[in-house]
Amino acid sequence: MTAFATNTISSERSLRRIRLISGLIMLAFVMLHLANHSLNLISLKAAEEGRHWFLAIWRNPVGTILFYGAAVTHVALVMRSIYLRRTLVMPLREASQIILGLLIPALLIEHVVSTRIRYEIVGLHDTYEFVIRSLWVESSGNALRQSLALLVVWAHGCIGVHFWLRYRDWYSRAAPFFLTLAILLPVLGLLGFAYTGRILASEPVQSSYGSGYSPIGSHGGGIVSPAAAQQLMVIKFMLYGLFVASLLSVLTLRLIRSWRERFDQIEIRYPEGQTVRVPRGFSVLEASRIGGIPHYAVCGGKGRCSTCRVQIIEGGDTLLNPEATEQATLNRINADPDVRLACQLRPLNNISIVPLLVPTLESNLPANSQQVNPGREQEIVILFCDIRNFTTLTEAQLPYDVVFLLNRYFAIIGQAVEQAGGRLDKFIGDGAMALFGLQGRPEDACRQALKACAIIIREIDRLSDELSTGLAIPLRVAIGVHSGPAIVGAMGYSNVKSLTAIGDTVNVASRLETIAKELNVTLVVSEPTIEKAGSDTSQLESREITVRGRAEPLRIYVVTQQMSASFL
Template identity: 60%
Template sequence: MASLAASIDFSERSVRRARLGSGLIMFVFISLHFSNHALGLISVSAADEGRRLFTALWRNPLGTLALYGAIFTHLALVLRSIYIRRSLVMPKGETAQILLGLAIPLLLIDHVIGTRIARALFHYRDDYETIVRQLWINVPGNGLRQVIALVVVWVHGCIGLHYWLRYRPWYQNIVAPLLAVAILVPVLAILGFIEMGRTIAEPAYEGMVDTGRYEANLNTRYLTDPAAQAEIAMIRVGLYGSFATALLGVVAARGVRRWRERVDQITVRYQSGESIQVPRGFSVLEASRLAGIPHYSVCGGKGQCSTCRVQILDQYEDLPAPDKLELSTLKRINAAADVRLACQLHPNHDITVVPLLVAAAETALPANTQETSPGREREIVVLFCDIRNFTTLTETRLPFDIVFLLNRYFALVGNAVEKAGGRIDKFIGDGAMALFGIGSSPEQACRQALVAAASIARDIEKLSDELSEELSLPLRIAIGIHTGPAVVGTLGYGRVRSTTAIGDTVNVASRLETAAKEFDVALVISEPVAALAGIELTGIESREISVRGRALPLKVYMIPRDKAAGLPEGSA
């Protein structure tokens, strides 16, 4: 069973990699092709000079094999993915990507015939002057069709690229410039085509270039010989017919499978009372989508996240064992034996499930709100700080004086965190929580958090000296810092929404801030923070403290006030 699961996992991974690799080859091709179109903004001759380099890259035997191998591989795998889907109910983004992908062959077959195939069979010169003249002057309807094809191809490729990159930690840092490029490339390509069309349509253009080559091109067999026209017509019918046959074959195969599965169905029940009958072989996620039951699946049902996980309420021992991909995800989140990924679980009998991350139905949300994001897991650093003995400090002060003091305190904490490169998550009473590492490496985030802590310690001392005559006790700070994985997402309701972090890392950081008070020090950091930051801690006391929810004690470093204020000077 284990070897079978491993082979299946390897097969699916290989299929995904083949689809991604073929898609990337085609995306490189269209990026270079559209950039070549954009040279038309300079001149027709500039575009043709760029075309020579472009064709040298893609019309040699190796380039041809790579391009057309990628096209047929990608198309075959797309049709396969449509067939293996047990339900065609899917998120809008995936639907758009599939529909745009299926429209591409219909929009581009004639263009391929009129360029690559005509040149290969009849030595038709498919340079920019000839093709733009055909599309802009002779048959402008085909020109409009090519503009639509350009946009469809580009949008389809960008959606696929986004789905591939969206969970990379660095992607959010470059998504804005990538969006600008994604908009500029097709716009410049279309403007280049328009500029070349207007230039060629000018009467003066005929006197500026050697039109004899163009006239000779018009007399090729491709345009004049009825036998050649019949051959081209047969190729056109063959290509359109092959694509239509493949697509109809997938639809027919799905129909046959559905007819056979009608007699072999199971029932998926939900703790809320809903239930749905689906053919055996459907995943729990597909059953939820088919029933219209909101169900999170941030990775799109590929087993690469745990947001779709469900708890099985009955006979989970009899279910198919998780494959390698699902098992690795379940181990990562320390899931119990009765917890499975809905996208990977294909039950073989009736089951009752409870989605562990409950998604709100879109129609149930009031106006001007949106569904809360389940977030993504990141390696971050969490800093908690708090004023010690705050109740004693403020019990005899007027409310407006307390507000003044808190605002001064919040300002210095917020300034220290932002200057160090972090972000304030929230203020709670006289406490604050800050996050580091959302857009940087864990090592850099640890150093940033320590810089912020030192700055807070120094500024609190200055504020305490400034207000010494008004305060019954000097201001003293307690700070805790820990690093590790946490889910970072947008939480809240309506307009009261903010990006925050949840998870064990946050709880441990809060516990370290409490430990700073217990041991009468300004700063407590965990051993992972010290190791990643690379700071010198000679002479700093270390302890092992227990943290609720953790089986083993955690080694921490107790840093007194005087050393906390000068900490960055000793950092690596």
Template identity: 55%
Template sequence: MKKVIVSERTLRDARLASGLVIFIFIAMHMLNHAVGLISVETADHFRRPFLALWRNPIATVLLYGSLLIHFLLVLRAIYIRRNFVMPKSEAAQIVLGLMIPLLLIPHIVGTRVANELFNYRDTYAAVVTQLWISSPVNGVQQSAVLVIAWLHGCIGLHFWLRYRTWYGWASPWLLVLAIMLPVLALLGFSEMGRTIQSPMGIGRGYPGGYYDPTAPLPLSMVQLATIRMWAYGIFAVSLVALLLFRFYRQLRERADRIAVRYPDGQVVHVPRGFSILEASRLGGVPHYAACGGKGQCSTCRVQVVSAEGNLPAIGTLEQRTLIRIKPEPGVRLACQLRPTGNLTVAPLLVAMPDTMVPANSQEISPGRERDIAVLFCDLRNFTTLTESRLPFDIVFLLNRYFAVVGHAVEDTGGQLDKFIGDGAMALFGINSTPEEGCRQALEAAHLIIAGIEELNVELAKDFSTQLQIAIGIHTGHAVVGTLGYGRVKNMTAIGDTVNVASRLESVAKQFNVPLVISEPVARLSGVDLTGMETHEVSLRGRELSLNVFIPVSQTNAASA
């Protein structure tokens, strides 16, 4: 296995940690700007603890070290990328990452550097006067970098948090905060500028406008301009050096190319060292990669049909992912496999070409493995009921039944997955623990059974047939993600756990009872098993039998 000095995981952690430091600084800085809506004096008052925090030696090293690390990692990301065929979100991250330091240079030099070298008091009155009155173009530029840096950070946080269980319900509130904070900051800056510029402004007590006795002298301004030019020069040299290194690498690789063949006969020639995923993107071959090619999922996996020479050894990141899916021999992750010779591969999860994907149907959640509880319910003997009733009566009954199920699931914190005929599927524990999910599913089953009994009493005069429910609940691993096509997409779950829950609903019909739960559900929920029968049942499609618990009556089922 090839040894590396710094692993990809370490670099990702460094990028995340440095990004969080910068993001916290920007958020606090914008909050300070927003206070300017009250007054300039109030903004300067809240500026003191802000400076006490961020201008002490430790925080200074932390902040500017984070800026340097983040910039260097952006340069590295550009260098290691073999081509610039990438999703728009990744392109936006790279472009914004390059724009931020370029636009920040004049602000850092004009405030922090001037303060350190010439004891310049970079108060809000002084800085806003300079940006709003003396150099409004520079003021627009600094407003733009504030928004760009915030947008860059929000995109990064979204990609970091999007698979967290709580992110689904928290994201609308976070979006509101992400929009409000920069808007309030810009309004605060604007209000302070208008206040200082107005005849009643705090600076009008001085002849000719606001005057700051600590402002740098002309000679000092020349020195600051020199520092600023040096900073621009270092930035430019870094980019030029990066492009030269890339160009030199391309010249070397052009004479050392390999061929990647696909099952449809397409051949993509790429330089040695390209990953299979990069080859697919470069050649326009549809290739699914839910995590964006970071080795965190297995959706880009390929079957290596044939290869010239030995394949590179499996790295730690790739091995960790492959262990989870237990693939057949010869299966590798396309984003991690960088072949050194010609080879033929077959993508195992074939993505749709972009031309087949409808507009506005971007994937919300490509899938994440979670421990959840799954509830299936179905009406027994419903086919017999439909044969003796008008279709409009059946529609009425189904809507009343669906309302009972829907309210029960939502009231207990679950999520309705789908209705299939007279059946329904619901998920529990997506945003909580498996234990809580099992308790929620059992409570929902209680409410469904009670609701069906009330519905039978209500409709007894009009419908002679009594509705009878069958419910199965199981818990375990499942892949939860967005499935569908176009606008017809919804969050759902797939996996053996879902199949077992469906089979348990059939077991409930076989035993003529309203509820059957698996042993894992009983164990995790801590339900009282008194009055329940236990059976070992064989389920279709499973080699091992499963212990289940069955209430002996409607009353016991409701008390579960």
């Protein structure tokens, strides 16, 4: 049974990959098509020249098989996925992707028949003048439909690419460039289409092929004979019929399956007393959605995250073993044997479960929450800074003076971190925590953190001199800096939710700041941070320390107040 399950999940993974590849092939076609349209902003001749290159890629036997094979494969796999879905209750983002995908064939069949298929049957060369004159001059309705089709295809492809890449470490840095391309390319393409359309509307027909894009069923259409026009009309209705029949067949099969499963249901019980009855074979996540029970699933139910995980209270002995995708995720989080992923768990008998992540209604989630900043592990640099001897400094101060001092101190920390390229995470009493490397290379993040340290130390000295008459002792800080992997994501509750980091790296950085206080020095930096920053350590004192929770000692470098100017 386990071997069979493994083979099944491998097959599903392969089909998912094929669906992605076929979608990328079609997106490449659309990108080149829009780029070719944009050449109309230069001239119709430039667009026609670009079209020769476009046709050389896609109208040869290899390009034809690649593109139309990808289109048929992608549509077939989409139909399959719709059938396999146990419920059509889903988040809006998933529904919008499916709806846009189903609109594409309905919007493009007319265009495909009037261009490529007509070319194959009649030998009619669909030049830019022919197509744009037919769409823009002879039938404005077709122009609007074709523009809408381009936007739908492009939006569907861009959404798919976003969901494919959104958890890649480099995607946050590349996203602005992708967004620029996603906006500019269709805008330039449609402007080129409209620009040439307006020119052709004021000029007589120049093409030796005449016009006739839209009236496939008429006796017009330039050199298209009535017999050929009739053949094209039959092909068009066959394609529409095939698509509609496929969609109706999938929905009919779903209804038949639903009717049969109505007599073979199980119960899934939740901790608040809710009970959801679903057909045998539904996943726990699907049961939650059907029952209207909030349930996290950041990855969309693909088993790539553990946010939907549940603990099995009753019925665990009747469950099948986890499949490969689920087991890999469970191993990564060191899950107990009774913990499973709700999106992958399909019980065959009644069970009782407890979601391990407290569900929250989507409407209550603040902006920039888990959907925008899901937790992920990445290499970052953590800086902790604290005022030394803060109690001594403020014990004789008036409350207003203490607030004034802290606000000046917080401003120095915040400006230094932002100036160096980091992100101020939080203030804790008279301490502060900052993150570096949320975007960019770890080496650059280490250098940014040390630059921030230099600015903080310099500005704190200036503030100390400025307030020297009112301070019992000079104002000094203790700073700890460490780099390594940490979990970064939006954390908190309700409106008190922000991007932050947790993990061993954060704990070590906090410990280094405490050691700086204990050693009465300004800065303590871990060896990994110094090495990645490429700093000269020949004049620095180094030590090995033991950090609670770490098996191996950590080498650190100590920077005193006097040495900070030369080192930093």
